[in-house]
Amino acid sequence: MVRYLLQILLVVLLAVSFFACEDEKYLNSPDAQLQFSADTVAFDTIFTTIGSTTRRFTVYNPYEENVLISRIRLAGGDFSSFRLNINGIAANEAYEVEVPARDSIFVFVEVTIDPNGQNLPMVVEDSIEFTTNTNIQGINLVAYGQDFRLIKGETIETTTWNAEKPYLIYDYAYVDSTSTLTIEPGTKVYFHDGAGLYVKGTIVADGTVQNPIAFQADRLEDSYKNIPDQWSGIILFSGSHDNVFNFTTIKNANIGLQVGTIEDEGFASVHLSNSRIENMAYAGIFALKSKIYGYNDVIANCGYYAVALLIGGEYEFYNSTIANYWGNYSRKSRSTSSLVVSNVLKVSNSDGSSKLYLGDLNKATFGNSIIYGNNLNELELGKNEEKQFNFLFDHCIIQVPDTFNVSNKDHYKNVYRGDAFDPLFVDPYEDYDYSLDSLSPARDIGSVEIANMFPVDILDKDRFSDDAPDLGAFEFIKRKNED
Numbered sequence: 001m002v003r004y005l006l007q008i009l010l011v012v013l014l015a016v017s018f019f020a021c022e023d024e025k026y027l028n029s030p031d032a033q034l035q036f037s038a039d040t041v042a043f044d045t046i047f048t049t050i051g052s053t054t055r056r057f058t059v060y061n062p063y064e065e066n067v068l069i070s071r072i073r074l075a076g077g078d079f080s081s082f083r084l085n086i087n088g089i090a091a092n093e094a095y096e097v098e099v100p101a102r103d104s105i106f107v108f109v110e111v112t113i114d115p116n117g118q119n120l121p122m123v124v125e126d127s128i129e130f131t132t133n134t135n136i137q138g139i140n141l142v143a144y145g146q147d148f149r150l151i152k153g154e155t156i157e158t159t160t161w162n163a164e165k166p167y168l169i170y171d172y173a174y175v176d177s178t179s180t181l182t183i184e185p186g187t188k189v190y191f192h193d194g195a196g197l198y199v200k201g202t203i204v205a206d207g208t209v210q211n212p213i214a215f216q217a218d219r220l221e222d223s224y225k226n227i228p229d230q231w232s233g234i235i236l237f238s239g240s241h242d243n244v245f246n247f248t249t250i251k252n253a254n255i256g257l258q259v260g261t262i263e264d265e266g267f268a269s270v271h272l273s274n275s276r277i278e279n280m281a282y283a284g285i286f287a288l289k290s291k292i293y294g295y296n297d298v299i300a301n302c303g304y305y306a307v308a309l310l311i312g313g314e315y316e317f318y319n320s321t322i323a324n325y326w327g328n329y330s331r332k333s334r335s336t337s338s339l340v341v342s343n344v345l346k347v348s349n350s351d352g353s354s355k356l357y358l359g360d361l362n363k364a365t366f367g368n369s370i371i372y373g374n375n376l377n378e379l380e381l382g383k384n385e386e387k388q389f390n391f392l393f394d395h396c397i398i399q400v401p402d403t404f405n406v407s408n409k410d411h412y413k414n415v416y417r418g419d420a421f422d423p424l425f426v427d428p429y430e431d432y433d434y435s436l437d438s439l440s441p442a443r444d445i446g447s448v449e450i451a452n453m454f455p456v457d458i459l460d461k462d463r464f465s466d467d468a469p470d471l472g473a474f475e476f477i478k479r480k481n482e483d
Contacts (some may be wrong), residue, residue, distance in 0.1 A: 026098075027065040030133050034067070034099070035060040041109050043143035045220045047168055047190070048115035053221050056108045057139065059130070061099035069097040071131040072107070075138075081124045082141050083110045113145030146220075148190070156181050158201075163187045163211070168218055172232075175201040177239065186211035190218040191253070196232030199240050207247030209274070209460045215250045226432065228303065229254050229281035238264035238290070248275045256280045256299075260290035260313070262347070262357060267313065272297055274458050278432060288345070289313050289359040294320060296458040296473045298434055301326055306338040306373075310345045312359025312387060317366050319446070319454050319463075321472040324373035325428045338373045338399075342382030343389050358384055364391035368446040370423050370472040372399045379404070395447040397421050397471055416441070423472065435474040443476050444468040 037058040046052045061067045074080050074092040085108035086094045099105055113124050126141040146166060153171040158179045161167055163186035170192045175181045183189070183205040189197070197203075197215070207213040217230030224230065233253040236243055238261045250256040256277040260268040272294040277284040284299040285292070289311040295318040299306045306324045309315050324338035343361040348354045371378050378399040383389045395414045398406075406412040424437040436442055444467045451469035456462055461477050463469040470476055 025066055026068040027063050028133055030135055032063065032067060032133050032135060034069070034130055034132060034137055035062050036137075036139055038139070040140040040142060042141075043111055044222055045144045045146050046111070046113065047166075047218055047220075048113045048145050048147050050112070050168075050192075050218060052111045052143065053219065053223070054108050054110050056106050058104045058106060059099060060104045061101060064101050066101050067099045067132060069099065069130055069132050071095050071129070072097055073129050074126060075129055076126040080126045081111050081113055081143065082126050083112075084108065084128065107139075109141060111141075111143045113143060115147050160184060161187050161189070166190055168192065169195045169197065171195055173197050175199040175203060177201050180204065182206075183213055185213065185247070188214045188216075190216060190220075191231035192218050193230060194232055196253075197234045198237070199235065199243065200237045202240060202242050203234075203236075204242075204244045205246070205248050206244055207274075209247055212247040212249055213245075215248065215253075217252045224252075226252065226279050228252055228279045228301075233258060233280070235261065236268040236270060236290075237261045238266045238268050238288075240268045243268070243270040245270065245275050246273045250275070250277045252279045254281045255286050256284045256302075258283075258286045258288075259292055260288035262288050262311070262345075267291060276300075276458075278302075283308050286310075287313060287315065289357075291315070292317070294318070295454045296320065296456075298323070298458065298473050300324060300428075300434060301432060302338075303334060304336045305340055308340045308342075309361075309364060310340070310342050310382075311357045312343045312361040314363045315341075315365070316363065317369055318450055319368045319457065319469075319471070319473055320366070320370075321434045321474070322369065322371045322378075323425065323428055323434050324375070324378065327374065327429075334375060337375065337380040338378040339371050340380045340382065341391055342380075343387045344382055344384040358387050360388040361390055362388060365394065366392070366396050367394045367450040368396070368469065368471050369393075370397045370442060372397060372423055372425075375399070376401050377404065395445065395450065395471065397423055397442055414445075414447070416445070434472070436470060436472065436476040438476065438478070440470075440476065442471040444470060446471050 041055050072094045087105040124143045128139045130137045148166045148168040151169045151173045156175045160182040162184045166188040168190045177200040179201040181203045185207045205213045230252045233255040235258045267290040269291040274296045276298045278300045280302040283305040284302045285307045287309045291314045297320040300323040306322045326334045341364050345357045397416045406415045421441045423442040424440040426433040446469035451463045457475040458473040461475045463475045
């Protein structure tokens, strides 16, 4: 009997010794404090029911001994809007998580916000608790959500969209040939990945300088604000007329605004004014045998063409800035020109065949405008002798090489080129600011006759507040403290 008691005692002592050794592997001080890369994980405004991007933070062990976190948990549990991935394991709660000495683990956070029927952004909060040696620490979670009107693969009849709530387009919104979509000032239209707005009827997006209209992707996190190719774009089919985009922003798509379609008869027409079309993977404006009347526009930062006017048509751009400094979001350099004007287009088919499309270029006029970028040649002209090819650059800065012939007065009047006429935009690379520096050679060289037609710029500033009107969409206004 004594022998058995001794054996049991020996087993107990061994077990105690084993667990004591295990405990010695970890720092057991009640004052142990983890360190975190952030005290709050915040999500910018996201759409209700649409999952966020993933945020992460780091949990550091600053000690020379291993630390055992006895529990990591999402305070709101499974009822929370947030979701966790703890060091590679998707779970809202985890136990006995080891952090080696002087090492760290990652915690990933996502959020989805349920709609609450309110028009204003809402705030959703929670926290993550870390328990180490009875010591509790926390990381705050906060997300700002926005309720919206969902348009998912819908045909739009004659209607008006207003600014009470943003509109979120999934798949597509299609305005049929007998309908008009009117968009009121201040309205925001967001597009999910791959979505687009397709117009066979008419769209009238008439904003104001105080309340512009926005067309952009639905990822509102700051890291996505200038990323191209997040949605498809806006297409005006041939046969779509009387379209208006005034004080609008179109950004971060594949093609910002396509005017006309090659497979349809006729042409599309649009009045484009005081608008910005930026950060497109392919083209800002892609026009086919159509009509555009534009002024005070900025078309910028596109992977291939800022503006492509193909198979003829009729185009007028006044006091506009066509600027292409593409490069921030792609390793592939741009070899194409910012502006292409052509009365011909060759389309190659998958079977190796090709088809040539021709159309009369009745008019392509650029007045008081800037065509510039980070390529040596930012203007390409494609002429087929079988069709008309009428174009004019009148009081323009154009980025072209010295070998580019601008002597024909029927096509080039008061055209400025060369390094001496770099327009000196304030910041075309980082902030995409295409307003003019105080030393810009684009100042005070504009045609008064053209400026009289458009006496205020894209920001509603007077073009005649100084010696003479400037080129481009922005009039330089001297600050009070400037000489």
